[in-house]
Amino acid sequence: MTGVRAARRLPKSAGGAGEGAAASPVEVLALAQTDWLYHHLRVAGDPAEVAAFRQAAAGAGIIPWQHSLGRAEEDWFHLLVAPPPPLQRSLSLEGARILAGQLRVAAEERLRLVAERSGESRACPLDLHRLLPVPEAVLRLGPEHPEARAWLWSHWGTTEALRHVVELPVPKRGQPPRRDPGLLWLGFWSADWTPWAAIRQLRKRWPGLRLAVQPRYDDP
Structure with a gap:
């Protein structure tokens, strides 16, 4: 299973580094039965910038x-x-x-x-719709419409909202886990693929931060 998932991290439309140009609408890569892949995302940098990212990223965690x-x-x-x-x-x-x-x-x-x-909830610490909003015209199409799925694939790199997003404690040797003001460490599940298209855009919008995403195939 790990080998299959590893291969799916780098679709042809995503280029050799997994972060290239998004696919055209006819190239949306999504399985008939969604395979949810677990990831870690580390956002590191100046504490003030990390705090600003934390505030901007928090939302309801859904697509309305x-x-x-x-x-x-x-x-x-x-x-x-x-x-x-x-x-x-x-x-x-x-x-x-x-x-x-x-x-x-x-x-x-x-x-x-x-x-x-x-628009009110901030329960999800990494809400892609807050960071990279789905346009109103696309929202009116519904989640199964080919154009809506194409938009999500092109702009997020996955065709559904992230699920079970949690902030992970930063371990410190000899001390209980704590929050590091210069690091936001998140765990989440993504539909079928690592959301490279979203990560690529976020890196451009937050050039002072280091965003490192990693699939965790062995994590329960």
């Missing part, structure tokens, strides 16, 4: 998609009227249509709440 769920409503309706075996239909056509509509309303309300709260 705003798309309509009209197509999803149709999919739910067809699933309700023709459930897969061994399930049997228990609703009339009218009942299935009503329930599918209710599911759509509930899901769109949840998306609205997520979008509202995403």
Whole structure:
């Protein structure tokens, strides 16, 4: 498994160093079943700059998609009227249509709440949407739209928000772990790839900082 993952760190679209030009929309590299890869990111430099980066990077850790769920409503309706075996239909056509509509309303309300709260939360210490925001026009397309996935691949290098982002304690020999003001050390999971496109942009925007990212294949 390690060999497969190591090969996927350096897609052809990313160049020999893993950080080259982003792929075109038809070259989005994402597995049918997402493989979440664990990483460490160390951001080091002047304590004031590290503190500024820390503040800029903290957010909700989500992508506040705003798309309509009209197509999803149709999919739910067809699933309700023709459930897969061994399930049997228990609703009339009218009942299935009503329930599918209710599911759509509930899901769109949840998306609205997520979008509202995403601007308030700072629970995630590395929020790519805060640092490299997804444009409103792309958010309206939804996460499965080819153009939305192409944007994420081109600008972030991964097609989903980072997950389980945590700040790691800095070990000090003979002392309990502590926070080093000149170092922000993070652990996170990334979908399918190391987010080289995002790291490349962040290095350009924060030239005074040293950003070192490393996949950790042996870390549980």
